[in-house]
Each structure stands twice: as C-alpha cells, then as structure tokens.
Amino acid sequence: MAMFLSTKDIETMESKMKVWSLLLALCLLASSVQAQLAVRADTLYTMNGAPIQNGVVLIRNGKIEQVGPAEAVRIPEGYRVLEASVVTPGLIDAHSVVGLAGILNYAHDQDQLDTSDPIQPELRAIDAYNARERLVAWVRRFGVTTLHTGHGPGAVISGQTMLVKTHGETVEEALIDSVATVAATLGPMVRRYFRSPGTRAKAVAMLRAALLKAQAYRRKLQAEDPTRRPDPDLKMETLVRVLDGEIPLMITAQRVPEIMAALRLQREFGFRLILDGAAEAYLVLDAIKAAGVPVILHPTMVRPRGETVNATLETAARLHAAGIPFAFQSGFESYVPKTRVVLFEAAMAVANGLPRVAALEALTIQAARILGIDDRVGSLAPGKDADLVLFDGDPFEYTTRVCGVIIDGEPVQQTCH
Amino acid sequence: MRVFWWLLLLMPGLLYGQEQPLVFRGARLYPISQPPIDRGVLVVQHGKIVAVGKEGEVAIPEAATIYDVEGKVIMPGLVDTHSHIGRVEGGDRSAPLHPAVRTLDAIDVRHSSVQRARAGGITTVNVMSGSGHLLSGQTVYLKLRKGNTIEDLLYCKDPLKEICGGLKMANGTNPQGDPPFPGTRAKAAALVRQQFLKALAYRRKIEQAKGDPEKMPARDLDMEALLEVLDGRRVVHFHTHRHDDILTVLRLKREFGFRVVLHHVSEAWKVADEIAAAGVPCSIIILDAPGGKLEAVDLRMENGAALEKAGVDVAIHTDDLITDSRWFLRAAALAVRAGMSPEKALEALTLAGARMLDLADRIGSLEPGKDADFIILSGDPLSVYTHVEQTWVEGQKVFDRADPENRKYAVGGIGVFDDGDVFVHEGH
Structure with missing residues (x-):
C-alpha cells in the first residue's frame, strides 16, 4: 500500500484527482436531485447505541435514511455503494479559528x-470567514466535517463564533449557525494584545461592567414608552442575547484563577457558560462538575508553555472520569502548525487513558450537544445530516488513513490521507 | 575490613562503568541495521552493546542481570538531528553571521526540556541555535546521559581541542531583516559567499606561513570555524524551505565543497531528484498542518516518501519545541501514513540521523560495539498506543515511565515544565 511519490507522481495524482473531482461534480450535478448512497463498514460507529459490526448507512438527498446491520438493511437498487473498514459520523472541531485565521501568519491573513x-461582542464571524481557505480543506482531509470557528482568544470579548460545514464555496453555503457563541478570554494572554486590561483582575472587572451595562440596556428596552428605549447598540444587543441564555459565552480560561473567575461570573450573571482551554481543569474538577459546565479542552498536544505550561496529556481522561462533558478543539496557534487536527488530538488522549468510545463521543455527539447542533450532526441516525468519515482501520492509529469524507450526502473526498 | 574498603572503591565503577553485563531477553528487537528479531536478546556491558540476536543463539554471560522484557519492543535510542532544547542561544542581532558562537556555551542541561527529550526516547541530540541568522552559530551534539553540566553530555572529549558539533546556517525568509541582515535572497547568498571567500584567503595565509609563527595570521575564531567547514571536518546544518532556496544551498555546496545536511526542506518533494543527484541528505520535519510563512505552505507529509523514492538519505527531526520531543516517534508514523516505508521511517529516527551527525560508528543501530543507547517500548514503534517505557544511555537508565518522578515528564502536570520558557519562534 505504501505510496512512493515523486514530484511527477504527485502532479499526475493531482491532475487525476482534478479529473476525478470534475467527473464526480458532473455526476453529482446529474443526480443531485436523487443523490443516493450506501456506506458499508466492517465497524460502524453510529454514536447512537453500540457500534455495529458489518453495518450499513443509507443516504438519500443529503440526509441519513436508514442505519443498521447489513443483514437488516437492504441496499436498494441504484444506490452507489462505498465501503470502509471503520465509519464514524463526521468529526466536529469544537473550537477553531480556521477560515478567519488563514494559512499565513501575516496580518492580512x-x-x-x-x-x-x-x-x-458585535463582531460577526460570518463577515470574516473564507470558505476557500486551504486550512478548511486541510482539516477536512482528516475527517472534520463541522467547524466551530470564529473570533479567537486574546480579547476580553473578541467577537462571535459560528458553525460551518467544511464545504461550500461561500460562508452562506457552509453555514450551520451564524452565531454559535460569544468568545471571551481571561488571563495574561489578553495583556499581549491590549494595554488595558493589564491584569487578570482588571479583565474580570471589565467583563462584569460590560454585562452590567447590558442588563441595564435590557431593562431600558422593556420601557413601555418607546421614546425611552435606548438607541440600537450592536455590542449591547449581542450581550443581551448572552444574558438571555440565547447565545452561550465561551470563556477561554486556562489556569485555575481564570477557570474559577469564569465560574464566578456565570453564577453572578446566569449566562450559559462553555469553558474553553481549561488546561488546569484537572485541579478543579469538582468545581467544574458542580457548576454543570461543559469544557472544550485545549489540544492534547498543546505546547507546555505560557498559560498551558501545566497542561497534561491525561486531562481528557480525567474530565471523562469525572463525568464532565467535553469536546476536542484544534485551538489557535500563533506560529505553527497553523491548525491542529482534532482527530490527532483525540488519538493522543486515547493513548493517555481516555476510553476509545469516550473519545469518539467527544469528537462527535458530545461536541454537537455542547454546541447545540445535536439535532443535525454528531451521530448517524435517520433524518440527520449525512456527514460520515471512512477510515481504513482504527481511526486513532497514526498510520490509519481517512479514505473518504461525506458531507450532506456528498462524497467530498475520496483519496486516502 | 580490608575487603570492605576494596568494595567501596569498586562501587563507583559498578555504578558508572556498569561492570556487570545486562541482558534484555524476549523483546522484539529493531536493530535498524538488520530486519526485526522476534524474541531477541540484547546484551550490554561497559556502556556498549555486546551482543544482539535471537533467543537461544546469543550466549548469556555469567553473573548477568537479566531483564525479562517479553512483549516489549527494543530499538536504538532516537537521534534528533535538529532540536532547541536546553534553552539554547546562538548569535545576537549584531550581525547575520556568527561562526565563532558556540551553542555549548549557552545550554542548560538541567532544563526540563532535556528530560522531556529523554521521555520521548531521544538519546542523541543536535542542539542548534535558531534560523533568524544566515549563520547563527556552532551546533553541539549531545548524548543525553544523566549529567549536571554540558561537559557531562558532550560527544567530544574536550571542546578546547575538538569539534563538538556542526554549523547552523539558514536561508529563505527567516534571516531577512534590516541591515546588516539581508533584505533579499540574492543578498543573503552574496553575504555567505563573501564570508567563505574570506575564509579561503585566511587559509591561504596559513599555508603561506608554512608553520612560521611570525607569518601566521592572527587567530580569528570566525575564520577557524569556517575553515573546519571548508576542510570537511564540521558539517553544515542548513535550514531551508522553498525549492529555490534548497537549490541555492546546493549551489553554495558546489562552489565551496562543504558537507551539508538540508533541514526542514518543506519543498524537497519538488526537487527530490536534484537533491539526490547532489548526494545531500535531508533532515525533515513533519507538522500537523502546513503554512505559517509563505515558504512553508507547500510542506507535505509526503515529503519523506518522495525523498525515499528519489534515493535521498532521510532523517526526521523534532525542531523542539516546534514539535515536542515526547512524540518524536509519532513524526515517523505520520511519514508512514503519507507513504514512507516503515523501515526507512524508523531509520530516519536513528541510523540516518547518526550518519548526518558523523556518529554512525557509535550510535543509531543495535550492533555489537556500538554505544548501549536504546529504548524499551510497550509495543509497535509506529503505534499511537505505544509508550516509551525506558530510555537507556550507555547502559544507564535515564528515563523510566514506571517512576512517577520520571513519568511526569512524559505526561505533564503542575510545575513540571515551569522552569523557564523554551525556544519556539524562529526568525523574528
């Protein structure tokens, strides 16, 4: 199976791939009304019950039609059949900046x-997302079909995040949800970009002041006399939606003081909190558990420096053991790699004590629940989006390759990576 | 009483000279220099490998300490041809070329990054300064023995008399800057050529002096280091990414005849045949995504496979902390994922790197007479589920995952790596 590639081979492959994708596009165009696909797997992880040996997924018009063991699911005439050793739902990168952050470390990208x-909080992710960014295709080749991306860590509130599929030529085509969270950051990282807040405590005070102001704005909005209502204010409107529990506040908090400050803010204002990063979560598991807050964990292979200096490879396993819902993220890299790959980050967590199924859950249905899109993605069940990943072996093994990615019933990748 | 004193005198010898033979029995051995051996035996004494072979075919010495390692895998200690552990520093911003600067004068071998490397199974490291200069300094080859000072870890016996490493050079965008740094690629090449021409003139003066101290040129540390390079005694480790920058290195090599290893070589797959024709080895990096800077957007995981196919000698490096020393094995596995053969990928972590550091007579494979540098793994070297259980250097155990004080360097935790920041950013 080993491929020995020269420049010419790669170029030939690329031109072949172009021909293939052209043919595929033509086929899909011709049959887009009746796109029917059957995917058969030696092991099918539906994430909706136990894995099925020799399982089949039927796909019709972009949605999952039927799921079950091969002996129980008849593949109708006219369905194109794809086969793989292991099939999982499309993977969800639960926090990324890909699409806003491009492949180059230059300001313009x-x-x-x-x-x-x-x-x-008024900065919208949809106004800055490049659906054709090379990194989108990069994470897709390793099975990511849903990206939670948008404004990154670094400001007390940096802006909004959104949910997209990793296909489509425009943000509109890719979009699942234009406003997924409002992104906040606590801790010394903010000092790198701003003169004020210059301390941790100041950042918390500023965040509290902003939320208090939004509470006042909300009260004024309810004034009976329309002339007494405040002028539209994008900042305040977004924060009111946070206060109303309509949009979660995702707070990046790596060290214990930041994690505890985030939980304290949540108690004070009652918003829906998602803890992000949480490198030192293993020191305060009880507090996180008691608060009932989910965690989008830092990449397992995050560098042990700065705010993540105390990160461990075993935090995912410990969150799981504590019963705290969590998901994996590619995070944000100021240098290289320009994105991480959640499949690889989860694999490293499995190698360090996280049960395999828990890791698959964190990559799929658990991430979908945390992000509020489990009605559409995260498991293979009738009626859900037909997002699937085809592997030629154990998904977490380094040398296993992703040999197929299907998004909304479309095979968007059919080469092995 | 007399016997007691004799024993005491012998103690240090027992501890450090490792008089008693050690036998590791039952593991699957990857000698690298020959195909894997199931149920193998590795015999070690006096810091050297005494025997490697199949169980039953290797004589077990008397009075040996026997380790039953059935179900484990043993392979040579990993060789990292490009790392920045130990909080290394090189030249400063006063000039773009610093041939006289020795990294061995600025490495903290007690830093947690060194223990992190041992936890990753690395036993030999080429510690280099950064790529923000055309020539940032002399690199140093370290053996990761347990030691308190850099002297304890050196390969060379005496840094005052011997060459202890290579020379770090770079082209492309990292060394670019305001004067005296080059603003363009052509200027960078001109600055380097001028420096080597100066060294050739220096050599002529020495030759013309014919040993007469009166006629000898004044000692010049920069020129001395460059002469070592021109004489082929010191290897150039050249950071380069874009295909045309790679060809520039090959052109410089042709002009001055130095021995060179290409490092990173992101676009090597575009000029693999040219690299092969020049007979130049490559030490590559495997990253989880391409990009960062323009010259690295075409980095591919297939690089190792493309170079292997072209017949180029390939090593893999960590560039720690660009990638973490703890998952050095992973880099080889990802190269295999992208088409490299498992045999060549494992060689790229060991013997190939040893060749590039001129150390293949001592390390890089499990062969009698070589240094007893090896690692004990829980399973297949290319599997994500495999852990480095023990790291041995010259017959001494330097990392043991079963010991919590060691294990923490593999998995992290409070304060484990909080002893000063590590080198990450290249360039400026």
Missing part, C-alpha cells in the same frame, strides 16, 4: 482578533 477595543 489573520482576521481572528481585532485589537482596537478589548470588548467587541
């Missing part, structure tokens, strides 16, 4: 953080 103001 990095749109995940505006530093003109430390509190900017």
